[in-house]
Amino acid sequence: ETGVTQTPRHLVMGMTNKKSLKCEQHLGHNAMYWYKQSAKKPLELMFVYNFKEQTENNSVPSRFSPECPNSSHLFLHLHTLQPEDSALYLCASSQDRDFYEQYFGPGTRLTVT
Amino acid sequence: AQKVTQAQTEISVVEKEDVTLDCVYETRDTTYYLFWYKQPPSGELVFLIRRNSFDEQNEISGRYSWNFQKSTSSFNFTITASQVVDSAVYFCALSERNAGNMLTFGGGTRLMVKP
Numbered sequence: 001e002t003g004v005t006q007t008p009r010h011l012v013m014g015m016t017n018k019k020s021l022k023c024e025q026h027l028g029h030n031a032m033y034w035y036k037q038s039a040k041k042p043l044e045l046m047f048v049y050n051f052k053e054q055t056e057n058n059s060v061p062s063r064f065s066p067e068c069p070n071s072s073h074l075f076l077h078l079h080t081l082q083p084e085d086s087a088l089y090l091c092a093s094s095q096d097r098d099f100y101e102q103y104f105g106p107g108t109r110l111t112v113t
Numbered sequence: 114a115q116k117v118t119q120a121q122t123e124i125s126v127v128e129k130e131d132v133t134l135d136c137v138y139e140t141r142d143t144t145y146y147l148f149w150y151k152q153p154p155s156g157e158l159v160f161l162i163r164r165n166s167f168d169e170q171n172e173i174s175g176r177y178s179w180n181f182q183k184s185t186s187s188f189n190f191t192i193t194a195s196q197v198v199d200s201a202v203y204f205c206a207l208s209e210r211n212a213g214n215m216l217t218f219g220g221g222t223r224l225m226v227k228p
Contacts, residue, residue, distance in 0.1 A: 043204070043218040056215065088156060098214050101148060104158035 003027045004105035006091050012111045013081065021076040021108045023091030031097040032074040034066060037088040037107070049074060050097045081112045116140065117207050117219035125225045126195055134190045134222045136205030142166075147181065147188045148206040148216065158204065164188065195226045 004025045013019050025032065034046040048056035049068040063085075065077040074091055088109050092102040118137045126132045138147065149161040162172065164181050172179045176193045192199055205219040 042220050045215055048215070056213065090156075090158065092158075101160045101163045102216060103160060104150075106155060106157040109156070 003103050004091060004093055006089075006105035006108050008108060009106065010109045010111075012113060013078070014113055015081060015083070017081075018077070018079040020078065021089055021091075021110075023074040023076075023105055025072055025074075025091075025093040025103070025105075027093055027103060029093040029095055029103075030071050031094045031100075032068060032071070033092040033094075033102060034074065034076050035090040035092065037090055039087075043090070047076075048097060055097060078110075081110075083112050086110055086112045116217045117205055119203075119205055119219035119222050121222045122220065123223045123225070125227065128197060128226055128228050129194050130226075131191060131193050132195050132224065132226075134192075134203050134205075134224065136188045136190065136219060138186050138188065138205070138207045140186075140207060140209050142209040142211045144210040146208040148208070149179065149188075149190050150204045150206065150218075152202040152204065152221070154201070161190075192224075195224075197226050197228055200224060200226045 007022045011019060031050045033048050036044045036046055045058050046060045047066045052068050052071055063080050067075040088107045090107045091105040094100040094102045116139050120135055124132060145166045147164045150158040151161055152158045162179055169181050169183055178191045180189045202221045202223045204221045206216045208214050208216050
């Protein structure tokens with residue numbers, strides 16, 4: 001089974017919609033991450049969860065709301081997004097947040113119309 | 114100032130050529146890690162290597178090799194005898210203890226290997 005999976009792979013939503021991105025890791029890791037990758041910008045860390053507790057919120061607007069019900073699952077709830085939020089959203093996991101390499105999922109390509 | 118700089122935004126080579134991707138980092142931490150990731154067109158970042166700041170020994174893995182030099186704050190990546198399947202965007206990243214061990218990525222280098 002692939003280590004980190006993300007669904008959906010592609011999502012088109014209007015600015016008034018509410019949707020959720022899902023990430024699942026099968027690696028037994030304790031830390032999970034959300035990143036945003038926009039065209040011509042470095043990867044931006046959004047949120048970090050370590051042992052289900054949020055440890056980082058990198059000044060992300062409140063229209064993005066993460067949820068981590070257990071160490072294997074991570075969600076990103078989206079509501080009233082803006083067109084500039086269109087990007088590739090990548091989920092990653094690592095043993096814990098202490099220097100270990102992160103393993104990434106394939107990402108969700110989000111388009112906000 | 115950028116903490117991780119990949120000055121080459123795009124490189125194009127012909128198959129079987131050797132190619133080196135440059136990475137320069139900036140940190141005041143004495144304890145840090147450096148990483149390389151590959152992002153093929155499918156989008157998923159694939160972990161390639163992790164090096165800690167106390168180990169400057171170069172590493173070779175098949176056609177891949179890495180040259181870590183603290184004196185120049187560089188962690189360069191060489192692909193020997195490149196293949197079309199090596200075409201991807203390659204990211205260098207830094208993790209510092211004083212920054213909560215979070216990964217800071219460079220801007221990436223797009224490598225195109227032509228047959």
